[in-house]
Amino acid sequence: MNSDLAAQVREVLDVDVSEFRAQAQADAEVVKSELKDGTFDNHRSIIGLEYEFYAVADGRWRQESRDVETGAELVRVPRRLLELIRFEKELGLHNAELTTSPQPLNAEGLRAQSAGVRSHLQSALQTTRIEGMRLVSDGIWTIPPSGETARDYLTDSIEDDGVRIATNMTDAVRYHAMANGPNTPTPFVLEAPHITLEADTVMPESLITSIQPHYQVPHAADLPTYHNYALRVAGPLLALGANSPFFPPDLYDDDVDPEAVVADARAENRIFVFESVLNNENARKVRFPEDLETVEEAVDRVANDPTVVPMPVERGDRFDDKFATLRRKHGTFWRWVRPVFDGADRSSANARIEFRPIAAQPTVRDSMSFMATFAGLMESLPRHEHPVIDQDWSVARENFYAAARDGFTSEQRWITNSGEETTDVEAIYDDIFSHAVEGLRSAGCTESDAESYVAPLRARVESGITPAKWKRSRVRDRVENGGQLETAIPAMQRAYVDRQTETLLDGAFTEWW
Secondary structure, eight states: OHHHHHHHHHHHHTSOHHHHHHHHHHHHHHHHHHHHTTTTOOSSOEEEEEEEEEEEEOGGGSOOOSSSOOOOOBOOOOHHHHHHHTOBOOSBTTEEEEEOOOEESSHHHHHHHHHHHHHHHHHHHHHHHHTTEEEEOOSBOOSOOTTOOHHHHHHOEEEETTEEEETTBOSOHHHHHHTTSTTSOSSEEEEETTEEEEESSSGGGGGBOBEEEEEEOSSGGGHHHHHHHHHHHHHHHHHHHOOBOOOOGGGBOTTOOHHHHHHHOOTBHHHHHHHHHHOOSSOOOSBOOOOOSOHHHHHHHHHHSOOSOOOOOOOOSSGGGGGHHHHHHHTTOOBSEEEEEEOSSGGGOEEEEEEOOOBOOSSHHHHHHHHHHHHHHHHHHHHTTOGGGGSOHHHHHHHHHHHHHHGGGSOOOEEOTTSOEEOOHHHHHHHHHHHHHHHHHHTTOOHHHHHHHHHHHHHHHHHTOOHHHHHHHHHHHHHHTTOOHHHHHHHHHHHHHHHHHHHTTTOOGGGGO
16 A cells, blocks of 8 residues: 555656646636636525544543543544545544535525534444544544554654655545655644644644635626635634644643643644644745735636645546646645635536635534624625725734634724724624624525524624633643643543533534533
């Protein structure tokens, strides 16, 4: 298996980078021509979702000990099991991803998205339970596999005739090619307070998991407007969704003060993990993108992005095979808000926004709340020409990284519907939620249904409690009572998994308080 994989990686590395780039730019011209012809117009808004999980020990694989607390250890998901539950592979062997079918943005489409996630996930949980594991919706895992350290799990690799293969990475060629190409970071470094970790592969990125709402725009030419509004809401929504303040304890520096770790913990380390591992001086692949002026500019950004993995491309009979190299290049176009152009045929061709800042959430209802709130904002803000679009891009960017650092206490800056700038939390979220509700109502939801979708996020504002704060308070309580990180963080994580076991499908994060 490793030899076959290494051979495929070598084949990728033999692809001529300049030729690959030239073909991507030629494909960009194809897309721009189709844009002019209206091929990517939908004449209605469409929503979708990517939902990532990681697996932990449950049932017969759960470790039992009279001397120490155990449970919720990370486990690898057999590939046959992924196929059985119809989930997709992600970076690590412990990952599993659920992708929903696109639905029109209306009352029935939202219900179909929610019901589809619950139905698919319920079936998967029943099957994985039999296999002794459980899928967890979370921003970051902190308990390594039983008998292993997180450091070893994330850095273990072998070399096969000059090709570096990560032991615990899924067998997708493009992931392994990232560690072996000429333009990739060497080594891959994870940067965070009190953390020192270097790896030969991109495996440290497998610490993190997310939800990614998709919004297909009705008219492709308007994509820049939606994109730029998405940049302005990214900070405020990230502040509410932060869910990754801590790392596995063995990744922290030796002799670090536990109280310093708690005090310095960033609310959403997921943002910084992705950026620090995959960026280097020559290629800032992961970042908060700049505003767009035209839809053609969005296409050119993908085509001109630094090439990391120039994989060979086979062209078939699909519509988007006409720009297959550009689609391949898009796979490593990592932006926190990114435009996408694809479609198996002309009738399904679409231009969409992928909203990537939000970590996987404690419950399905909370994840659906982010999806619906984002969709409602995309419906309402452009139609009403909300003045936040005039907020300077640098302010939106600072909002985003402030939210990643400090979460709900990050003092977001917003321009209200009346055109006034404010940092008042109540004013900011009243404005945001009222527009989200209005957008959902205009899409066909009743007032009560629209409010119910937004309610989980409104509750976070009213209480000041986010998943990151919930985690931090539990670790802080243990540390202040003399506990060490190696017990305090896993205890918090087990409590998280236990609460989620009771509420994932039918409950809400508000039940955890």
